[in-house]
Amino acid sequence: MSAGLRADTTHIDVDAIVVGAGGAGLWAALELAREGIPTAVLTKLYPTRSHTGAAQGGVCAALGNVEEDHWEWHMFDTIKGGDYLADQDAAEVLAREAIPAVIELERMGLPFNRTPDGKIDQRRFGGHTRNYGEGPVRRSCYAADRTGHMILQTLYQQCIKAGVKFYDEYHVVDLVFEGGEANEGGRCSGVVGYKISDGTMHVLRAKAVLLATGGYGRAWRVTSNAHSLTGDGMSLAWRHGVPLQDMEFYQFHPTGIVGIGILLSEAARGEGGYLLNNDGKRFMETYAPKLMELAPRDMISRAIYQEVREGRGIGGKDFIHLDVRHLGRKVIEEKLPDITDFARVYQGVEPISEPVPVQPTAHYAMGGVPTNLETEVLADARGNVVPGLFAAGEVACVSVHGANRLGTNSLVDLLVFGKRAGIRMAQICKSTPQPGSVQGAERAVRDELLALSTRPSGVRPAEIRRELAALMMDNVGVYRDEALLSAAVKGIAKLKAEYANVRVEDTGSVFNTDLLEARELGYLLDTAEATAVSAYARKESRGAHSREDFPERDDAKFLAHTLVWQGAAGAPATKLDYKPVTITKFEPKPRVY
Amino acid sequence: MATASTVELKIQRFDPERDNEPHWQTLTVPVEPMDRVLDVLTRAKELFDGSITFRRSCAHGVCGSDALLINGRNRLACKLRVEQLGKTITVAPLPGLPIVKDLVVDMDGFFEKYRSVQPYLVASPVEGSGERIQSEEQRDRFDDTTKCILCAACTTSCPSFWAEPEYVGPAAIVNAHRFIFDSRDENAEARLDILSDEDGVWRCRTTFNCVEACPRGINITKAILEVSSAISTRE
Numbered sequence: 001m002s003a004g005l006r007a008d009t010t011h012i013d014v015d016a017i018v019v020g021a022g023g024a025g026l027w028a029a030l031e032l033a034r035e036g037i038p039t040a041v042l043t044k045l046y047p048t049r050s051h052t053g054a055a056q057g058g059v060c061a062a063l064g065n066v067e068e069d070h071w072e073w074h075m076f077d078t079i080k081g082g083d084y085l086a087d088q089d090a091a092e093v094l095a096r097e098a099i100p101a102v103i104e105l106e107r108m109g110l111p112f113n114r115t116p117d118g119k120i121d122q123r124r125f126g127g128h129t130r131n132y133g134e135g136p137v138r139r140s141c142y143a144a145d146r147t148g149h150m151i152l153q154t155l156y157q158q159c160i161k162a163g164v165k166f167y168d169e170y171h172v173v174d175l176v177f178e179g180g181e182a183n184e185g186g187r188c189s190g191v192v193g194y195k196i197s198d199g200t201m202h203v204l205r206a207k208a209v210l211l212a213t214g215g216y217g218r219a220w221r222v223t224s225n226a227h228s229l230t231g232d233g234m235s236l237a238w239r240h241g242v243p244l245q246d247m248e249f250y251q252f253h254p255t256g257i258v259g260i261g262i263l264l265s266e267a268a269r270g271e272g273g274y275l276l277n278n279d280g281k282r283f284m285e286t287y288a289p290k291l292m293e294l295a296p297r298d299m300i301s302r303a304i305y306q307e308v309r310e311g312r313g314i315g316g317k318d319f320i321h322l323d324v325r326h327l328g329r330k331v332i333e334e335k336l337p338d339i340t341d342f343a344r345v346y347q348g349v350e351p352i353s354e355p356v357p358v359q360p361t362a363h364y365a366m367g368g369v370p371t372n373l374e375t376e377v378l379a380d381a382r383g384n385v386v387p388g389l390f391a392a393g394e395v396a397c398v399s400v401h402g403a404n405r406l407g408t409n410s411l412v413d414l415l416v417f418g419k420r421a422g423i424r425m426a427q428i429c430k431s432t433p434q435p436g437s438v439q440g441a442e443r444a445v446r447d448e449l450l451a452l453s454t455r456p457s458g459v460r461p462a463e464i465r466r467e468l469a470a471l472m473m474d475n476v477g478v479y480r481d482e483a484l485l486s487a488a489v490k491g492i493a494k495l496k497a498e499y500a501n502v503r504v505e506d507t508g509s510v511f512n513t514d515l516l517e518a519r520e521l522g523y524l525l526d527t528a529e530a531t532a533v534s535a536y537a538r539k540e541s542r543g544a545h546s547r548e549d550f551p552e553r554d555d556a557k558f559l560a561h562t563l564v565w566q567g568a569a570g571a572p573a574t575k576l577d578y579k580p581v582t583i584t585k586f587e588p589k590p591r592v593y
Numbered sequence: 594m595a596t597a598s599t600v601e602l603k604i605q606r607f608d609p610e611r612d613n614e615p616h617w618q619t620l621t622v623p624v625e626p627m628d629r630v631l632d633v634l635t636r637a638k639e640l641f642d643g644s645i646t647f648r649r650s651c652a653h654g655v656c657g658s659d660a661l662l663i664n665g666r667n668r669l670a671c672k673l674r675v676e677q678l679g680k681t682i683t684v685a686p687l688p689g690l691p692i693v694k695d696l697v698v699d700m701d702g703f704f705e706k707y708r709s710v711q712p713y714l715v716a717s718p719v720e721g722s723g724e725r726i727q728s729e730e731q732r733d734r735f736d737d738t739t740k741c742i743l744c745a746a747c748t749t750s751c752p753s754f755w756a757e758p759e760y761v762g763p764a765a766i767v768n769a770h771r772f773i774f775d776s777r778d779e780n781a782e783a784r785l786d787i788l789s790d791e792d793g794v795w796r797c798r799t800t801f802n803c804v805e806a807c808p809r810g811i812n813i814t815k816a817i818l819e820v821s822s823a824i825s826t827r828e
Binding site for chain 2: 046049050054100103106109112113114119120143144146150153154157160161168226227228259260262338341342345346347505506508510511513514
């Protein structure tokens with residue numbers, strides 16, 4: 001069989017499967033290896049190329065190495081930063097377990113920057129405060145501005161040491177269920193992997209499957225995300241009856257490189273960088289007088305839009321300036337080397353002597369596959385678990401980030417819940433029998449891939465992808481309203497219809513990226529749809545979801561998590577449900593900084 | 594397209610299911626002012642030929658997927674602006690590794706060599722609940738070699754590697770260096786043993802190709818010399 005795939009299928013039995021080899025997947029794999037559980041890690045890249053490696057500024061943990069700090073403060077900041085939508089039991093786990101996670105990373109060899117007395121050094125980061133909001137605190141543990149790179153390297157190194165079995169450049173194209181889909185009480189019993197280098201199908205059966213596939217920033221035109229971040233895990237789960245949670249909450253990071261969205265880390269502001277408008281004024285004074293440039297990201301992104309709308313963008317255009325000149329050459333080159341390089345390479349700007357033009361860029365999904373604290377995937381608002389299926393990291397929604405994630409908390413999330421996933425999966429593997437036969441489980445997706453690559457004529461995937469990215473940027477961005485969102489829902493439905501006729505040109509079975517990119521476009525359309533539908537239904541403004549027609553937060557109606565299910569047989573998604581937010585220590589209050 | 598500007602893009606093509614030998618394809622591709630080579634490759638794939646095959650992921654020089662031989666030098670396609678290259682851009686796969694298809698090479702051997710130097714911390718368990726103490730000077734000692742993204746630009750630019758594919762290569766030595774000079778690690782001897790092998794550091798001829806190729810600015814030759822010096826002085 002040609003046309004993108006080969007006829008032979010390989011069957012592999014393991015106890016646990018990890019899909020994705022970023023921080024969450026690698027730490028889960030490490031815990032599984034420690035427990036002696038036979039595990040397969042599948043990644044469509046090589047592990048060291050996962051997007052965890054792009055994280056720059058640091059990972060927050062209340063170590064208190066340079067000034068007083070407490071995990072309760074970190075928990076509070078996370079909840080307030082998330083505009084009170086985070087589940088507070090989850091935020092407590094995040095803030096508490098960040099501390100041993102960071103210490104364990106150091107013990108695994110992570111080269112953190114050090115204080116003069118040899119401890120892990122810490123710096124300021126947006127929204128992280130002392131004593132429940134009094135002022136910025138030094139909480140972010142860092143390795144220059146390549147903390148994510150060092151986390152990814154360190155975890156992969158430890159996986160090598162532990163003998164973890166990797167399937168590099170295997171694209172997971174389907175999940176396998178037995179006894180019905182997730183919404184019918186079914187159990188996840190494995191995955192279908194497509195070996196990119198030769199087009200063969202591999203059906204892996206296991207007692208526990210972890211989704212650790214990251215986010216879907218590529219749905220937007222200007223994004224900090226890698227090309228590979230196409231919502232694979234969210235979409236595959238959705239197709240099998242798992243709801244997606246809080247998808248309307250998508251973070252725009254305030255400081256992306258103009259036009260292309262590459263991130264200039266918040267570390268620049270953590271070290272003392274300014275944001276300036278066309279008048280040379282530190283405009284955050286108007287919006288967040290206490291925290292200024294270290295206010296949470298959603299507020300700064302809105303402030304930038306506001307400045308631009310009122311004509312105070314640089315030269316009247318749609319960007320503002322990030323200014324680090326006053327920090328001096330030594331700080332810039334030693335503490336911010338990578339982002340200095342980015343500004344030089346991608347903009348031709350010298351940050352030591354010039355301010356850097358920046359604008360908001362699509363960055364991070366607060367929403368995703370709903371899970372409980374043990375990373376078990378949830379089937380509904382009542383907390384029923386989908387047996388055999390787990391999720392951790394950006395793909396998941398626990399929810400720790402609520403309506404807006406604080407800087408560095410993505411790394412904290414993937415460390416804490418990646419580890420928890422491995423521990424929980426190991427327990428399940430020891431107490432559960434192997435699922436039944438998965439013979440023939442690849443047939444449905446094989447037919448879908450064949451349809452893509454044998455259609456004689458049709459639209460190129462790139463055209464639909466470009467339209468989708470523009471639509472999401474214009475209509476499902478920093479500011480939203482009913483008209484924009486309604487047009488987005490309709491536009492995505494139209495693009496989905498066109499996608500049914502998409503055609504790939506490459507008909508080979510070796511490294512067919514044309515075919516896989518077309519497949520990924522289908523995932524992007526799913527996640528974009530879930531986002532737009534959820535955003536349309538939430539008639540309030542909270543965190544990153546900012547409705548100009550409903551500018552206030554409405555706790556009476558919307559202090560709740562959105563769940564959205566995929567429509568049946570290609571129909572648009574219409575089924576939504578809401579589940580209450582878990583409140584333990586902090587009653588919702590107005591959010592001012 | 595904002596401007597009518599174009600470049601001649603010469604791509605080395607090879608489809609193992611159809612071709613016996615690699616061949617060249619030349620396309621005239623529209624470009625925009627701040628385009629990088631990766632943007633041009635992507636546009637060529639989207640506009641002209643969906644079968645053009647290359648790896649890519651982060652698109653800003655931190656994942657190491659798109660190291661290619663561009664106008665005769667190993668570089669990351671996402672870190673190289675078109676205006677730095679003139680009107681003709683020639684793109685071929687990294688030299689010295691088996692070609693899978695078009696610009697994609699088989700990286701398995703490269704990663705196997707990386708793993709062969711035991712690139713992970715080996716240290717006795719620590720007491721208590723805190724971190725290990727390491728001074729700022731001790732941390733600085735190996736800072737440069739922590740930057741490696743395993744893109745293979747260095748190893749595949751090395752004449753010693755081309756001549757002797759068993760040579761462990763600069764990237765693996767860089768990653769060994771990162772642990773050999775980490776004050777917390779207790780396994781330097783084992784790594785020095787591995788690298789004193791006939792396919793280890795002695796194959797380095799200090800041509801500095803690796804230093805020139807490294808997109809992370811790592812002083813690779815210096816790292817290799819520090820490792821070979823550690824081997825020489827340990828007896």
